[in-house]
Amino acid sequence: MWWRSASFILDRNDNESVPKPESRLLSHMAPENPNPPINKISAYYQTRAAHHAVVTSDWLAQAQAAVGPDQDAKPSDPDSSEKPPFSVIQEFNSWRKQPDLAEAVAAIRALASVIRSSEANTIAELQSELKTASDSLKSWDTTSISLTAGCDLFMRYITRTSAFEYEDFNSAKSRFLERAEKFGEISYKARKIIAMLGQDFIFNGCTILVHGFSRVVLEILKTAAESGKIFRVLCTEGRPDRTGLRFANELAKVDVPVKLLIDSAVAYSMDEVDMVFVGADGVVESGGIINMMGTYQIALVAKTMDKPVYVAAESYKFARLYPLDQKDMVPAVRAIDFGVPIPSKVEVETSARDYTPPQYLTLLFTDLGVLTPSVVSDELIQLYL
Amino acid sequence: MDPRRPSRVIDPKVRKVGFFTPGPPPERTRSSPAATTPAQSPISNPLSPVMIPPARHASDNLSRAVGVLVPTASQLHVHPPADSLQVGSYTLSDSGFSASPTRSPSSRIGIDGEFSEDSANWMKRDNSGRFAAAFPTGGPDLTQAIEASNNEDGGDVAKEPSQKNSKPLKAKTTKAERRALQEAQRAAKASAQAPAQTSKPVKQANQKNDVSQLASSSVVHEKKGGDKPPIKDRKKEMPRTRMQFDDKSRVEKAQKRSVIKQTEARNRVELFRHLPQYERGNQLSDLGSSFFQIDDVHPAVYKVGLQFLAGDIMWSNARCIAMLQAFQKVIEDYSTPPEKTLAIDLSAKITTSVSFLNECRPLSISMGNANRYLKARIRKINPAQDESEAKTSLCLEIDHYIQAKIVLADKQIVMHAVTKICDGDVILTYGSSSLIEMIILHAHELRRQFRVVIVDSRPNLEGQQLLRKLIEKGLSCTYTHINAVSYIMHEATKIFLGAASVFSNGTVYSTVGSACIAMVADAYRVPVLVCCESYKFHERVQLDSICSNELGDPNVISKVPGRKKNCLDDWASKENLQLLNLAYDVTPADYVSTIVTEYGMIPPSSVPVIVREFGQELY
Structure with a gap:
């Protein structure tokens, strides 16, 4: 029962974080791979890695400094008009440091503080200021779907109000701020709501397969465990960043029986699984999800074996994207450590995520309620149009 | 949220x-x-x-x-x-x-x-x-x-x-x-x-x-x-049932009213008897000679009707715009007769024009929607309003409809659809759609490197027009007939199809053959993008291509171009031979990956949302 030992996994994690796998990878792969995508590792995954303590935060700071100049240039010109010390990115980063706060929520709070510190005198000015701020946030990390979607939704939610009816600018501004804070609050609470909704689907004695480290899924499982439900969890290993190990670690802390699988053992163990739980990087307009690499194949296997696939995702991850196939996405690249040097002639697939079409998903647990995939587009249409 | x-x-x-x-x-x-x-x-x-x-x-x-x-x-x-x-x-x-x-x-x-x-x-x-x-x-x-x-x-x-x-x-x-x-x-x-x-x-x-x-x-x-x-x-609330042409009494009544003297075609397929089918060829001259006898149809409408009949205007957008512009002329030249109100008399006038056009060629669903919009506008005219004012406002409304619902919507769809054309793509398209042509040309203007496969079919061979235009612009194209679609399909990476209408259940109503393309594409796992303006959406649900369709001229399919003696030349005299030339077919929603509208790309399951959210305000 080695996997029940939390300390073992903690030790393992520590061991791994000491040599800083990514940076080591950088050093030994850069000369070998002729077209190394490693230099532009998705910032989204860097943040996640930082939150998951795989990479230390000072490494993140270094990486940021390395990619820094062009990013600093971006916010500096829109911000030059306002007072120099304030920057959306800084604000965003300060929020982002909180490990439990999702990136999109951090962005939403940063945008709210833009309104707060704005010195604009007209609504149009305020709106354009918000627009530049959200654009700079979005360009800070184009690979993060939830960041982009969160910013877009925030803009929609704030500016769609009837604020123009207010004659007085200050009252309009305070209304903006009020809505911004409300949106921030909703987004912050989303995870709890989803946990409450999702735990009803867990019945006593069931076996749940989990892929990737999703804080929402973890919250659901924790809530279910706290309410006295007895269930078992199978965790995929989640190569290359071993998110499954960390997830198993978290579950073991709350005394949920966990079993770890290597990623390729999903089909092998699917017949003992009652339901599949996954998170999502983004929920797209077709109702499908974009999630960590491997979700698609798990969904395919589950569909073949008639197991329900449940997705837990906050509504700020609803993005106006419509991928037609796997390649039809903004590429997010992640380095893979094979442990041995890879010959230069060998290509490595470094994509970090895949797209799962809606027909393979059963239900989506969102803070808007439990939705079928086709409702996602309904929601998006009503929100954006 | x-x-x-x-x-x-x-x-x-x-x-x-x-x-x-x-x-x-x-x-x-x-x-x-x-x-x-x-x-x-x-x-x-x-x-x-x-x-x-x-x-x-x-x-x-x-x-x-x-x-x-x-x-x-x-x-x-x-x-x-x-x-x-x-x-x-x-x-x-x-x-x-x-x-x-x-x-x-x-x-x-x-x-x-x-x-x-x-x-x-x-x-x-x-x-x-x-x-x-x-x-x-x-x-x-x-x-x-x-x-x-x-x-x-x-x-x-x-x-x-x-x-x-x-x-x-x-x-x-x-x-x-x-x-x-x-x-x-x-x-x-x-x-x-x-x-x-x-x-x-x-x-x-x-x-x-x-x-x-x-x-x-x-x-x-x-x-x-x-x-x-x-x-x-x-009775008012119930959707008006379409004319069933196997209902003899109603057909006779309709014929009495009709302007064009149509002769019913012989040897019609049993399953499609409820759809109108006439002998082609002689109506045009009849209609031309009867021009001076028809007084309640405006010349502009008459002209458009002749164009429909002769097949000069084929594309559904073009037909719709032509019809609306003809109605604009009708409204401009209209003056309310004494003791009548504009709203009632004008809408009666439009109704006769519509039925005239319908006799020339059955109206498409998009045209039906446009008519519904126009009628609703006429109904909403304030009776106290000055006549000339009302007329100009109606003309403006029509202009606005054409601009917003067709021209600008097309531009928006082109913007959305072009994002899906990437370097190295092979775009397969079927027949000829003005919208698809615009998309492909715009992608070419953006210097995307892609190839086009144009699949065509008899009898209209519309694809050749598209092919000519694309070749002129320097695109690299492949032209084939629908018989070879399963052969060519593995090369394609994306399918772009136009549509005559999209129904509430996501079913796409399109030129005959589109369903075949979509199904083959589905079998080969090629995504199918249907491009359609939202004014063509209809709240009806249709499950098959039989209930509502349009029959073309059967003589067209009996002739093989370039051949002097056809085996089917005297097909009408054979009692047990029936020819079927369908104009449209229906693609189930399962075979459609996405529908590109001016509101963005939506899954077929979201069509009713668009109809509900944006259809109400129009009528």
Whole structure:
């Protein structure tokens, strides 16, 4: 029962974080791979890695400094008009440091503080200021779907109000701020709501397969465990960043029986699984999800074996994207450590995520309620149009 | 996320099917055999369901028979005036008496044959349940029982206190019974008038309800009226059924009205007899010669009609724009005749123009939508408005419709669709669509490196026009016929299709052959993008290509171009040979990856959302 030992996994994690796998990878792969995508590792995954303590935060700071100049240039010109010390990115980063706060929520709070510190005198000015701020946030990390979607939704939610009816600018501004804070609050609470909704689907004695480290899924499982439900969890290993190990670690802390699988053992163990739980990087307009690499194949296997696939995702991850196939996405690249040097002639697939079409998903647990995939587009249409 | 959410979630819309009691306790609406049989019985009744009383007392009886406690006592106090009028006044007791004989005929109406026994049963149950406590002897006939109750209570006003003294159950029963009596009375009156006139009594019965002072019951009836409007109103609400061309009497009527003398084609396929099909070729000259005899069709409409007939305007967008522009001219040249209102006369004028165009070529669904929009605009014209003002505003509305719904929508769709064309793609398209052409050309302008496969089919060979235009622009193209689609499909990375319409269930109605392309694409796992402006969306649901379609000229498919002697030259003389030239087919939503509209890319399952959110404002 080695996997029940939390300390073992903690030790393992520590061991791994000491040599800083990514940076080591950088050093030994850069000369070998002729077209190394490693230099532009998705910032989204860097943040996640930082939150998951795989990479230390000072490494993140270094990486940021390395990619820094062009990013600093971006916010500096829109911000030059306002007072120099304030920057959306800084604000965003300060929020982002909180490990439990999702990136999109951090962005939403940063945008709210833009309104707060704005010195604009007209609504149009305020709106354009918000627009530049959200654009700079979005360009800070184009690979993060939830960041982009969160910013877009925030803009929609704030500016769609009837604020123009207010004659007085200050009252309009305070209304903006009020809505911004409300949106921030909703987004912050989303995870709890989803946990409450999702735990009803867990019945006593069931076996749940989990892929990737999703804080929402973890919250659901924790809530279910706290309410006295007895269930078992199978965790995929989640190569290359071993998110499954960390997830198993978290579950073991709350005394949920966990079993770890290597990623390729999903089909092998699917017949003992009652339901599949996954998170999502983004929920797209077709109702499908974009999630960590491997979700698609798990969904395919589950569909073949008639197991329900449940997705837990906050509504700020609803993005106006419509991928037609796997390649039809903004590429997010992640380095893979094979442990041995890879010959230069060998290509490595470094994509970090895949797209799962809606027909393979059963239900989506969102803070808007439990939705079928086709409702996602309904929601998006009503929100954006 | 949004404030509207809770309201939508909380508000539970209970769908009520059939007859239901609008009263407060929901238990009553639950139907059980006892309740449904009397309610259904009036089906055999020639009268309209609006005035069918059994629905009401059946459920009342049921509730009593089952023993559900109905809070009628409280209701009595809620509506004291109405009830006291019912209960206390002399008229009521009078009605009680008069109702008793009429009741049996009324129930007889509802009961033709098989139901008689059933209803007799529930009447018996009624009596026993209702009066068992008060009158142990409980007569077999309801009328006796009522008379007995009236006598014992000593007439009018004494009735109310007696109810209060007795058990609540009894109070309920009398209340319910009173309702039943009222209903029966009403039905009896209506039925007395029924044989004289068939449809009018409904109206009269309704009017009576409005007049009646019984507040509660009139409310009940108004609700019922709202649920099942009288026949006249219902006819309006019902979607007009399309002309079925196998209905001979209607076809004859239509021919009398029609401008163009069409001769029915021979040897028509049995399954498609409900669709119009005429001999081609001779109408054009006929129509040309009859130009001076037709006076109620505007020359501009006439011109467009001829173009439709000759096939000069093929694309659905072009047809729609041509039609709208012709109508613009009609409106410009229009002047209201004396003693007529613009709104009514002009819309009649438009209707004749539309039916003229429809005779030239069946209107597409998009044109139907545009007409609906125009009619709605005409209807909304303020009668007080100056005529010239109204006319200019209508013309502006049409311009606006063309701009917003077609021209700008196309631009928007091009913007959306171009994002899906990447370097190295092989775009497969079928036939020729103006929108697809715009998309491909725009992607080429953006210097995307891609190849186009144009699949074409007989008899129109529209793809050749598209091919010519693309070749001129320097695109690299492959041209093939639909027979080779499964061969060429593995090369394709994306399929772009146009559509004539998209239905509520996501079904795409498009040029014949599109369904075949989509299905082959699905088998080869190639994504299918259907590009369609949202003004072509329709709330109808269509499952097959048979119900609504357009038949083309069968002679076209019997001829092979470039061949002097065709085997099928004298096909019409062969009795057992039928040729079918369908214009459209239907692609099920399963084979469509996405529908590109001006609102963005949506899954086929979201078409009803667009129809609901954006269709309402137009009409």
